Amino acid sequence: MDYNFHWQPVIGRLPDLLLASLDTLQVAALSIVLGIVIGLLLAILRMNARGRWTPLQWFAVAWIEIARNTPVLFQLFFFGFGLGAWGWHLSPFMIVLAGLSFNCAGYLAENFRGGFQSIPDTQYRAARSVGMSAGQTYYHIIIPQVLRKVWHPLTNQIVWAVLMSSLGMLVGYQELTGSAQYFASRTYRIFEYFAVVALIYYALVKLILMASRMLGWRLFRSEGGV
Amino acid sequence: MIDITNLHKRFGPLHVLKGINLTVDKGEVLSVIGSSGSGKSTLLYCINGLESIQDGSIRVDDTEVHHPKTDLNRLRQKLGMVFQQWNSFPHLTALENVALAPRIVKGQSKSEASERASEQLNHVGLGDKLDSYPHALSGGQQQRLAIARALAMEPSLMLFDEATSALDPELVGEVLDTMRMLAREGMTMICVTHEMGFARDVSDRVAYFHQGIMEEIGPPEQLFNTPQSEHTRAFLSKVR
Amino acid sequence: MDYFSGLQLKDLGFLAEAAGRTLLISGVSIGIGSLVGLIFGWLLTVLGRTGRFLLNAVLDVFRSIPLLIQLVLFYNLFPIIGFSLGPFAAGTLVLTVYTVALVSNVTRSGLESVSPDLRRAARSLGLSYWQDMRHIVWPVGLRAVFPAWVGVALSVVKDSALVSVLGYVELLRASQTLITRTQEPLIILAIAGAFYFALSFPMARAASLYEKRWAQ
Secondary structure, three states, rough: OOOOOOOOHHHHOOOOOOOOHHHHHHHHHHHHHHHHHHHHOOOOOOOOOOOOHHHHHHHHHHHHHHHHHHOHHHHHHHOOOOHHHHOOOHHHHHHHHHHHHHHHHHHHHHHHHHHHHHHHHHHHHHHHHHOHHHHHHHHHHHHHHHHHHHHHHHHHHHHHHHHHHHHHHHHHOOOOOHHHHHHHHOOOOOHHHHHHHHHHHHHHHHHHHHHHHHHHHHHHHOEEEE | OOOEEEEEEEEEEEEEEEEEEEEEEEOOOOEOOOOOOOHHHHHHHHOOOOOOOEEEEEEEEEEEOOOOOOOOHHHHOEEEEEOOOOOOOOOOOHHHHHHHHHHHHHOOOOHHHHHHHHHHHOOOOOOOOOOOOHOOOOHHHHHHHHHHHHHHOOOOOOEEOOOOOOOHHHHHHHHHHHHHHHHHHHOOEEEOOOOHHHHHHHHHHHEEEOOEEEEEEHHHHHHHOOOHHHHHHHHHHOOO | OOOOOOHHHOOOOOOHHHHHHHHHHHHHHHHHHHHHHHHHHHHHHHHOOHHHHHHHHHHHHOOOOOOHHHOOOHHHHHHHHHOOOOOHHHHHHHHHHHHHHHOOOOHHHHHOOOHHHHHHHHOOOOHHHHHHHHHHHHHHHHHHHHHHHHHHHHHHHHHHHHHHHHHOOHHHHHHHHHHHHOOOOOHHHHHHHHHHHHHHHHHHHHHHHHHHHHHH
């Protein structure tokens, strides 16, 4: 082996890489928030499809199935080149945000749907029988239980969003991976840069899992945590 | 107190209740017996408006339950209900289970609701379980918790839907004892039940339901000792 | 030939060939990765505490680092240690390891889902450890997680699109090339998307139906 590792340039760039990882966290966090809001709407639309399907329900089902059954990179390309056909040109940041939100919403919609369907009807009846309104029943009884059911898949989705945001590199967004590629291309120290970036991702993922476990433990202590 | 006339309930093609006429007076304990599918549980769901009806009327204290203008949430505060599956709220402690509805439905303050909830829990013998979560309680304790939860709304009528039939045999007694206690205190109760001993000892009247029809109703001695209807006799000979 | 020109019939052949490469690289990776993943998953249920911890920690690395980074890292690692791998070989290797990491997890939860009572019943009939494995634990446990395995396999097919970063011309890379030349993004993306969808949707649907039946 006659390769000489050069870690010095990478170490020098560490502050820049850490700053770039904030961009990674930002775009992932925004996609998750959008994904939760849209995913809830999609889940509610899909659950209300009883018998007859309205266009709105077709829309929800199409969104969910396309998000789950095509590659994320394909979805990013769609928001990248695809919209260009209609003269819409999104910035690289917006491409990543739109693509990840689209994807997360589809996956989370199915998680939410599963969560809602796992709460027995009898819980609803019990709450209504003591005089709670439908809104109170959802807010105090149904939602807290659904949150517990989807906590684990939601955590996975957050991790997944952080990992997927690395595709920003392929559409020109300089988050953590994109920045690493940019610096690496100027020094030809690709391996070193990507090794360090791999470590940063690993640390980010472990931090997210730890935070989720601690928060879950506080929220769901009634059932022995998550 | 409760006045039911010509009540019809259908689930699609299924005719579950076929013209029920029934009056329950204040302070009365009525037991409803019959084989499964006879419509007796559906009757309870119709009384507190959890199921719609297709014909007839149900009046609770002169309020028409199924009138579109009736505020069901308000009405249900008067009607406590206990289910076969106790349906405790798994994410809340025993105290929170009981205090939640008085707080958010009746607008009691948190401390007031908690204080009354702990009184109710003491009343059903769960005074030492205030901070326990349902998963740490036995079925019998969870069912007593459900009774306390309903009582906390200070209902004037309690509906029991086979409150003991999902319980292990050794836990049935504690729940029946709690129901007996309520009866002694003068609570108006409608109990759908499979416990013939309870029906005989505690109720003022017993009604026998058969295929959506109230076949027979009368004091327990009369219904159990000298049943008038063929169906009632056949049913009683099977359960005894 | 003009650099920019409309979509032609032979372009469809180009796309079909690329789709074939998508199937090839994901098929090989899923095949080998599932076999190794089965073994590792079983190891996770029989190893001692330290062994299990170590194996889990190693597999976990591949689930905690973006696949894109893994691809670039491995592709650049081989020249460093003295031999070079083409995009296909490097891509297959990384996708395989990634599959192993996912399948071993699925396998472990399947094997652990078989109730000890069932196993005691089998052993009480005189079955040996391996007979118990072969006739009871594997069929029952793996059937229970078959839908989850389908999910893993489909995600590997979709993630194989990332191998394009190494210059391997699979379906998405080919689409990108054609889009640049023809300036017809919508139709080309629609073809590529439809291919993935037609592959993934029926299988995912079938797996979820199977899961529902199994749950009853």
